[in-house]
Amino acid sequence: MRNTLQHQNRLLIPGPVSLSDVIRPVMLDDHSAGEPEMIEALRAARRYLTELARAEGWGTTIPFPGSATYANEAVIRTFVPNDGRLLVHSNGAYGDWLITMCRRMEMPHVVLRTPPTRPPTSAEFRKALALDSQITHVMMVHVETSSGLLNPIEMVADLCSTYHKGLLVDAVASFGALPIDMKELNIQALVLSSNKCIEGPPGLAWVICDRAALECCEGNARSLSLDLWDQDRSVDRTGCFRFTPPTHSIRGAYAALELHRAEGGSAARLRRYHVNRRRLVNDMRNLGFQTLLADAHAAPIVATFYDPNDEHYDFGRMYDGLASQGLIIVPGRLAVPGTFRIGCIGALTEDSMSNAVGAIRDVLHDMGVQRFGAGPAALGAM
Known part of the structure; x- marks a missing residue:
């Protein structure tokens, strides 16, 4: 089927999701x-x-x-x-x-x-x-x-x-x-x-x-x-x-x-989501981010990260920087304050997640963020 629409945004959220x-x-x-x-x-x-x-x-x-x-x-x-x-x-x-x-x-x-x-x-x-x-x-x-x-x-x-x-x-x-x-x-x-x-x-x-x-x-x-x-x-x-x-x-x-x-049904979709989350979490951890959840408790639907412990970090500025590139995240309804979420579902692939992490890295560097890890108070609650 011929695509008659130009898709601009990529939704990195757990819903609504990017469509095929x-x-x-x-x-x-x-x-x-x-x-x-x-x-x-x-x-x-x-x-x-x-x-x-x-x-x-x-x-x-x-x-x-x-x-x-x-x-x-x-x-x-x-x-x-x-x-x-x-x-x-x-x-x-x-x-x-x-x-x-x-x-x-x-x-x-x-x-x-x-x-x-x-x-x-x-x-x-x-x-x-x-x-x-x-x-x-x-x-x-x-x-x-x-x-x-x-x-x-x-x-x-x-x-x-x-x-x-x-x-x-x-x-x-x-x-x-x-x-x-x-x-x-x-x-x-x-x-x-x-x-x-x-x-x-x-x-x-x-x-x-x-x-x-x-x-x-x-x-x-x-x-x-x-x-x-x-x-x-x-x-x-x-x-x-x-x-x-x-x-x-x-x-x-x-x-x-x-x-x-x-x-391939639910099993195939689950495999793709697992690949997406693994790439996202591994790349974010390599930058220094900490996840809210232990991997054993996390579903491959959305990954939640602690905010960087850096005085230059501001979620609103990160949102604007990503949105200017067509990558949409939202604060949404959070289980724990001081966190943000990246969705792994929708018409996303492993490459989508790698590109998202690269964009997050660049936006935060432009903001002057040097410390990507969570602060002591957040880590004490893990």
């Missing part, structure tokens, strides 16, 4: 949601995502307009019953978003907060579950994007099975790369985005559900637009959304999923 040149042109034409081509694209996308989750014959994939934050709120509203209580785990900014959602919707919940530089332990979860017998569901973020920390959904799934709790997972920054077997882990609902590791455009989210668990959720949502049960019935019956869908994003998402399949 194949995807942008398919979003240029206008389409009705009811066209047979659109209905079939949506059905094919649902089938492929269900396959990626190892949920064939067991689960259903529900498209949802908006960012994955909308879908997370829909999952909480739909799956936690009116007399239920949710245990929310947080070790970063995106876990905190789940807590904020519960507070805003007055959802009964308890919080398990653990440090932002390591995964939670089984003992911490067991203690939280034992303290409150009214907990019906557990929700956690698989990859905490504010740091890059990989959380152990397999361990939590085992505990949910032992304690007879429903498990809800924010897999926004992991699905499409990291392996997830929903049926084996008995995850009731999993949230992902068409962006992130799927490498499609933002504006469309997906929820993959245990169909039997979803069937028990009629009337739970207490919201018209955030009712996953009703959305699933409508898409199954008509092939269309209940309300006006993001048609251009659907076209882009379908093209992205075709590229995902052609690349």
Whole structure:
């Protein structure tokens, strides 16, 4: 397919991500949601995502307009019953978003907060579950994007099975790369985005559900637009959304999923991300930077570095210097102050990461930065 757009910026962030040149042109034409081509694209996308989750014959994939934050709120509203209580785990900014959602919707919940530089332990979860017998569901973020920390959904799934709790997972920054077997882990609902590791455009989210668990959720949502049960019935019956869908994003998402399949699926994408992160982290460490996380705890989605301990360093000036070269980073939502993040996902390669590190080095040298390492206070918190 001929590329009709000139791509200027390279997004070095964990979302939205840089898109392949194949995807942008398919979003240029206008389409009705009811066209047979659109209905079939949506059905094919649902089938492929269900396959990626190892949920064939067991689960259903529900498209949802908006960012994955909308879908997370829909999952909480739909799956936690009116007399239920949710245990929310947080070790970063995106876990905190789940807590904020519960507070805003007055959802009964308890919080398990653990440090932002390591995964939670089984003992911490067991203690939280034992303290409150009214907990019906557990929700956690698989990859905490504010740091890059990989959380152990397999361990939590085992505990949910032992304690007879429903498990809800924010897999926004992991699905499409990291392996997830929903049926084996008995995850009731999993949230992902068409962006992130799927490498499609933002504006469309997906929820993959245990169909039997979803069937028990009629009337739970207490919201018209955030009712996953009703959305699933409508898409199954008509092939269309209940309300006006993001048609251009659907076209882009379908093209992205075709590229995902052609690349070799989640395993191939994970290999590329591992190569990207390894190159990025090795080159940054060679300059003297320290990473927030130990490599054993880090997912290959985003790498977080401590700010240089140099009086000439200023994040705003570094941002401007990189942006002038078409390289975009953002402070974003950080798990730990005094850090910054570089994304490893999207249409990026090992060469992309090497070029980014070279640009960071040059910009900081132009600023007069001589010390790239973290200060004693930051290192003491590692």
